[in-house]
Amino acid sequence: MLEQIEGSAAVARTVARCRPEVVAAYPISPQTHIVEGLSDLVRTGELEPCEYMMVESEFAAMSACIGASAAGARAYTATASQGLLYMAEALFNASGLGFPIVMTLANRAIGAPINIWNDHSDSMSQRDSGWIQLYAETNQEAVDLHLQAFKLAERVSLPVMVCMDGFILTHAYEEVDLPAQEQVDEFLPTYEPRQVLDPAEPVTIGAMVGPEAFSEVKYLMHAKQMQALDEIPSIASEFSDRFGRDSGGLVRPYRTDDAETIVVALGSVLGTIEDVVDELRAGGARIGALGVKCFRPYPLDEVREALGGAERVVVIEKAFAVGAGGIVGQNVRLALSGLPPRVHDVVAGLGGRPITRQSLLGLFDDVLADRLEPRQLHFLDLNRELVERELERMQKGRRPGPHAENILRDLGVVAAGSH
Amino acid sequence: MPEQQVKFFQTGSFAVGNRLLDPEQRSVQARMERSNSLTCGHRACQGCGEALGARFALDAAMRATDGNLIAANATGCLEVFSTPYPESSWQLPWIHSLFGNAPAVASGVAAALRAKGRTDVRVVGQAGDGGTVDIGFACLSGMFERGDDVLFICYDNEAYMNTGVQRSAATPPAARTANTKPLGDQPGNVFGQGKNVPLIALAHELPYVATATVAELRDLEAKVERAMDFHGPRYIHIFVPCPLGWGSASRDTVRIARLVKETGLFPVFEAEHGEVVGVSKIRRRVPVEEYLKLQRRYAHLFRPRRRDDVIARLQAIADRNVERFGLLTDPDQAAAMPGEATDLAGLEAGADEPPERAAEETNLMRLLSETHGSPR
Numbered sequence: 162m163l164e165q166i167e168g169s170a171a172v173a174r175t176v177a178r179c180r181p182e183v184v185a186a187y188p189i190s191p192q193t194h195i196v197e198g199l200s201d202l203v204r205t206g207e208l209e210p211c212e213y214m215m216v217e218s219e220f221a222a223m224s225a226c227i228g229a230s231a232a233g234a235r236a237y238t239a240t241a242s243q244g245l246l247y248m249a250e251a252l253f254n255a256s257g258l259g260f261p262i263v264m265t266l267a268n269r270a271i272g273a274p275i276n277i278w279n280d281h282s283d284s285m286s287q288r289d290s291g292w293i294q295l296y297a298e299t300n301q302e303a304v305d306l307h308l309q310a311f312k313l314a315e316r317v318s319l320p321v322m323v324c325m326d327g328f329i330l331t332h333a334y335e336e337v338d339l340p341a342q343e344q345v346d347e348f349l350p351t352y353e354p355r356q357v358l359d360p361a362e363p364v365t366i367g368a369m370v371g372p373e374a375f376s377e378v379k380y381l382m383h384a385k386q387m388q389a390l391d392e393i394p395s396i397a398s399e400f401s402d403r404f405g406r407d408s409g410g411l412v413r414p415y416r417t418d419d420a421e422t423i424v425v426a427l428g429s430v431l432g433t434i435e436d437v438v439d440e441l442r443a444g445g446a447r448i449g450a451l452g453v454k455c456f457r458p459y460p461l462d463e464v465r466e467a468l469g470g471a472e473r474v475v476v477i478e479k480a481f482a483v484g485a486g487g488i489v490g491q492n493v494r495l496a497l498s499g500l501p502p503r504v505h506d507v508v509a510g511l512g513g514r515p516i517t518r519q520s521l522l523g524l525f526d527d528v529l530a531d532r533l534e535p536r537q538l539h540f541l542d543l544n545r546e547l548v549e550r551e552l553e554r555m556q557k558g559r560r561p562g563p564h565a566e567n568i569l570r571d572l573g574v575v576a577a578g579s580h
Numbered sequence: 581m582p583e584q585q586v587k588f589f590q591t592g593s594f595a596v597g598n599r600l601l602d603p604e605q606r607s608v609q610a611r612m613e614r615s616n617s618l619t620c621g622h623r624a625c626q627g628c629g630e631a632l633g634a635r636f637a638l639d640a641a642m643r644a645t646d647g648n649l650i651a652a653n654a655t656g657c658l659e660v661f662s663t664p665y666p667e668s669s670w671q672l673p674w675i676h677s678l679f680g681n682a683p684a685v686a687s688g689v690a691a692a693l694r695a696k697g698r699t700d701v702r703v704v705g706q707a708g709d710g711g712t713v714d715i716g717f718a719c720l721s722g723m724f725e726r727g728d729d730v731l732f733i734c735y736d737n738e739a740y741m742n743t744g745v746q747r748s749a750a751t752p753p754a755a756r757t758a759n760t761k762p763l764g765d766q767p768g769n770v771f772g773q774g775k776n777v778p779l780i781a782l783a784h785e786l787p788y789v790a791t792a793t794v795a796e797l798r799d800l801e802a803k804v805e806r807a808m809d810f811h812g813p814r815y816i817h818i819f820v821p822c823p824l825g826w827g828s829a830s831r832d833t834v835r836i837a838r839l840v841k842e843t844g845l846f847p848v849f850e851a852e853h854g855e856v857v858g859v860s861k862i863r864r865r866v867p868v869e870e871y872l873k874l875q876r877r878y879a880h881l882f883r884p885r886r887r888d889d890v891i892a893r894l895q896a897i898a899d900r901n902v903e904r905f906g907l908l909t910d911p912d913q914a915a916a917m918p919g920e921a922t923d924l925a926g927l928e929a930g931a932d933e934p935p936e937r938a939a940e941e942t943n944l945m946r947l948l949s950e951t952h953g954s955p956r
Contacts, residue, residue, distance in 0.1 A: 182695035183688060212691035216684065217722030224681035224719065228652060228688025231675050234695055236688070254677050358650045358673035358689060360701055367653075367676035368663035 163338050168300040168330045171337045172239075172265055173198025175304045177208040178345040179263075179311045181237040183229035185214040185222040189244040190277045191327035192267040196239050219244035223251035223262075230260035231366055233357040235311065238262070241327055242269035245283045249290065252320075256291025256382060258367055259355065261314030261321070263307065264292075268428065268479075269327040270512040274565040278513020279327040281427065284456075285480040285488050287322075291382050293389055294457040295409065296427040297325040300337050305408030308340060309396050311349055316392055317385045318355045326429040328513070340404065348403055386458040393455055411460035413452040414467050416442060420449030422529060423468055423502075425493055426477040427453050430509070430516050434477065437521045446529055453489065464496035471502045475528050477521075477541070479510045486538045505533050509541035516541065547571055608640045608801050615642040615671060617651075622669040623661040627830025629820030629837060630658050630708065630735040632794045637733055637818065640801040641704055642672060644808035648701045650689050651675070654682035654711030657742045658735060680715035682707045683723040686730040694729070702808060703729065709736040709750035712817075713775050720777075724784045724813045731807050731814045734777065737822035745825040749775040752845070753897070754890050755877045757825070762880035767890045778849075781815040785854030788814040792848060794821070795838035799860065803850055810852075819846050827876025839871040844898035847905040861909045862902070868894045 164171075173195050176184075184203070186196040200215075202208040212229075216222045219240050226236040240248065245266060255262050266284050270276040284294055295310060297303035303325040310321040325331060340348075356366060370378055390411065397410040407413075415435050417423055424434050431452045441448045451467050453460070468474050474497070476490040485491075487506030494504050505528060510516040520542050527533045547568055554561040561567065569575040601610075608614055617638035624631035642649050653659050653676045662669040663676065677685045686705030693701050705723070707716050712734035723730055739757045740746040747757040753771040756762055760769040781789045787810035792800040800818060807814045821828060821836045828836055840846040841860060845868060848860035869891055872878040881887045902908060 183691045185688065185691070210695045210697070212695045214687065214691055215726065216687075217718055217725070220681060221684040221687075221719050221722050224677060224684035225688030225691065227677050227681075228675070228685035228690075229692040229695075230688075231685075232650065232689040232692035232696075234692035236692075250678055251681060258677070358675060360648045360650065360673055363671060363673045365663055365668035365670050365674050367659075368665060368668055369660055370665045374665055 162341065163336055165334055166300075166337050166339070167194065167332060167334050168303060168325065168337075169194030169267075169332065170198050171300055171304050171339060172307060172325070172331075173202065174339055175307050175345075176237055176263075176265070177202045177211075178340065178342050179237075179307060179349055180208075180235060181211055181263075182234035183212050183214065183226065183236045184238065185216050185225035185229070185236070186238050187216050187219045187222050187240070187244060189219070189241050191269060191279075191331045192239045192241045192244070192265065194331065195265055195267070199237075219248040220251055223248040223255060223264075226262045226264075227251060227255050227258065227260055230255075230262050230354070231258070231356070231358050233352070233354045233359070235315075235352040236260070236262045237264070239265035239267065241267040242271055242277075242283045245287060246271065249287060252287055252290040252292060254367075255320045257378075259318045259382075259385070261311075261318055261352075263310045263314055264320065264322050265303075265307070266322050266324045267327040267331045268324050276512040277327075279329050279479070280511045280513070281324070281479040282511075284322065284324045288457055288488070291319070291386075292457065293317075293319055293321040293386065293455070295321065295323050295393075295455050296453065297323065297330060298429055298431045298452060298454075300325075300330050300333060300335055301406070302408045303330055304337055304339060305400060305404070305406070308345060308348055309393075309400055309409050312396055313389060313392055315352055316396075317389050319382070319385050319389065324428065329429045338404075338406070344403065348400070390458050390460060409454055411453075411455045412463045412467055413454055415450040415452065417449035417451060417467055417471075419447055421447045421472045422449075422475065422525070423471045423473075424448070424450045424475045424477060424525070425453060425464075425468070425489065426450065427456060427489065428479070430477060430479070433516060433518060434521065437518050437525065440518075440522070441525060441529075446525075448525065448529070456489070456492075459492055459496075461496045464493060465500070468493065468497060468502055469500045473505065473528060473531075474502045475505045475507060475525070475533075477507050477509050477516070479508075481506075481508045481538065503535040505535055505539065507539045507541055514542065607798050608643045608805075609636060609797070611643075613643075614639050615647060617642050617649075617670065617672045618662060619669050619671050621667065623664055624657070625822075625824050625830070627821075627823040627828075627833040628657075628661075629794045629822060629833050630737060631661070632797075632833070633735050633792075633800065633818045633820045634658055634706065634733075636794070636797050636800050637706075637804050637816070638672065638704065640804035641702070641731065641808055644805045645700075645702045647672075649673075650693075650701060650703050652677070652682050652686035652689055652703065652705045654705075654707030654716055655679035655742075656708040656711050657737075658706065658708065660742055679711055681719050682711055682716055683719040683730065683732055686732065687719075687723050687726065687728040690729045703731070705730050705732040707732075707734060708741070709734060709738060710740045710748045712736075713749045713777050717775075717777075724781065724786060724815070727812050729811050729813070731804075731816065733804075734815070734817045735820045736817055737820050737825060739822070739825050741822050741825040750777075752894075754881060754894060756880060757877070767887055768877070768880060771893060778815065778817045781817075782851050782854060782856070784813070786815055787812045788850070788852055789816075790850035791817045791819070791846065793819040793837040793841055793846065795834050795841065796848070796860065799848070806850070825877070827879070828874050832874050836871065836874055839866060839874070842866050843868045843871045844902040844907050845871060845894070847901045847907060849905055856905070859905050859907060862907045865902075865908065868898050
């Protein structure tokens with residue numbers, strides 16, 4: 162049924178219809194509305210049976226999910242940013258032990274400097290944690306991906322992170338078609354754990370493994386992720402058949418058929434990018450876009466297939482590897498090795514900075530005119546003057562003070578001091 | 581048949597030989613149907629107090645729950661020695677996740693069981709002192725506060741043994757560890773505030789809190805069984821000597837555990853809903869020196885010169901416990917402290933550890949002195 166609803170509320174209600182038996186969560190913006198919604202549903206008895214655990218940290222949230230999943234329960238949590246980092250140790254444990262936990266990540270920047278707004282530095286920092294990572298473009302897709310995530314997680318016995326842009330999606334009210342309970346029940350079978358703590362059949366979970374078999378156990382994680390590369394399109398296709406709309410999958414090309422230039426991105430910024438593509442197409446440019454819907458496992462063949470025929474690829478990413486370059490860009494280059502396209506890495510939208518049509522149009526104009534150096538990391542809308550001034554201060558004195566304060570003072574946000 | 585009178589070495593305790601008792605009075609370990617939750621073949625050191633404590637505690641919990649028990653274990657010696665690939669000593673459903681999260685994993689298991697209506701299955705969380713009082717403390721505190729239905733057991737050997745005997749917040753003052761060596765004029769670990777988790781648990785007014793040692797195993801079993809009578813968060817803190825880390829003879833594990841109680845250094849008590857309901861009285865009070873001398877982690881208090889100043893401070897800690905917990909039946913006991921306990925260990929009161937005792941050290945103890953330097 163179509164409803165005008167906040168993204169977080171839509172996700173909360175959808176997750177509830179997936180019948181999690183244990184929800185363990187700790188508050189962090191912008192994830193809070195999701196778990197508050199679930200707490201309400203547990204308290205009213207609409208979601209039942211379900212234990213809602215108000216844990217003391219994200220580390221405990223993931224740990225409780227590990228325990229719950231090991232005891233055979235469908236387990237769910239949600240977090241963002243610092244919270245994801247605080248549970249990092251448990252993330253690797255959940256994937257290493259193969260527990261099909263589903264987590265919503267309301268993508269948010271990582272400090273310092275502390276910043277609550279959206280970018281992808283949180284999920285990208287955990288890209289190698291062994292979790293499957295799916296990225297939602299819209300709130301409708303966020304809803305749909307949760308249904309698919311539980312099914313996928315339980316099919317391959319790996320945890321799945323559904324990434325949705327903090328505030329941009331979580332706090333946006335838009336029309337969403339919420340799947341009905343009966344539809345969810347038909348799509349998502351009861352959880353049948355692959356391993357369970359049961360006194361009737363005692364097993365040891367989490368035993369120590371030395372050099373004699375560690376590689377093999379780790380390889381199995383990789384093998385399951387590779388298996389997910391087949392499962393993800395198959396589940397997306399089953400979803401499409403049942404619900405009559407396309408959501409999820411590995412990659413989604415937009416007007417790429419004859420494109421000489423293809424823009425690659427993840428998440429909600431794809432909408433803006435597609436609008437800009439339309440505008441440039443109207444002016445005769447052969448440009449398209451590729452949405453990477455699933456970043457782990459990395460759909461190398463699909464990316465290669467979609468981008469291989471282009472002349473240039475522009476990767477717009479909301480995170481970067483400090484001191485190295487683009488993260489998605491590096492993965493795109495890996496997929497394109499030996500093929501002609503030039504790859505441009507552009508970092509945009511850090512800490513909630515809006516990625517505007519105007520800025521993108523300017524960027525793509527430069528790209529189309531080959532004015533963008535391919536072997537350099539570019540930052541969209543970077544205020545160079547501000548950066549130069551701080552660099553100069555660092556050159557001048559031994560003790561220039563904190564970067565953030567200096568820059569805010571330059572901007573006039575902090576009252577001028579006596580520095 | 582002529583009658584033979586059996587004399588029990590210890591009287592007034594549950595430490596008597598099991599097979600001499602009426603079957604109903606026998607310990608869990610002495611019963612044919614004991615579950616052997618932590619079965620033989622594991623790789624614990626000789627004389628490991630933690631292995632002994634875990635075996636008794638879990639078997640008692642298994643008996644109390646009719647075998648419907650799940651254990652969540654922190655990283656540490658107990659986890660490592662019990663699950664060397666490709667073997668496992670655990671004969672109950674058991675999970676190890678991380679060092680610092682055993683209480684939260686146990687809470688998650690309990691939540692899942694509740695959601696599934698499996699009220700018959702109970703949960704035990706367990707960790708060493710590091711996994712309880714240090715890295716696992718936040719999760720433990722959350723488990724206490726939320727009222728999760730978990731019995732959490734800390735096997736306290738007073739340092740990080742698995743990583744090579746480093747200090748934890750449970751390491752006692754003056755003890756030598758790999759990073760509190762008695763170098764210069766420093767007497768080993770500092771005399772600090774300490775972190776007394778049994779008392780912290782007591783302050784939470786949990787349904788059940790107890791301390792125990794591996795010297796009084798009947799008492800330990802009884803406490804675990806009693807803990808399983810309650811629902812909600814429960815906490816048992818067990819004193820488990822570590823021959824490797826403490827530099828004690830493997831055969832002295834139980835003796836040292838007895839002495840720690842008899843000195844007053846480790847008060848053995850139990851509490852229900854925030855009130856202390858029972859204290860194990862000291863039977864034959866001994867000065868702390870008798871306890872210290874059996875452990876090379878305190879050798880620097882006796883050689884090359886006696887540190888009476890430090891020993892006196894440790895004695896003061898014991899004295900305070902004795903008074904605070906009312907550990908003496910008869911106040912006159914406080915006056916005479918003959919060191920009979922170590923006489924029983926074959927040592928003369930006040931005498932140095934004879935050289936042949938040091939020679940009895942196990943290979944592991946030799947390894948310790950090789951890797952962590954001579955205690956002298």
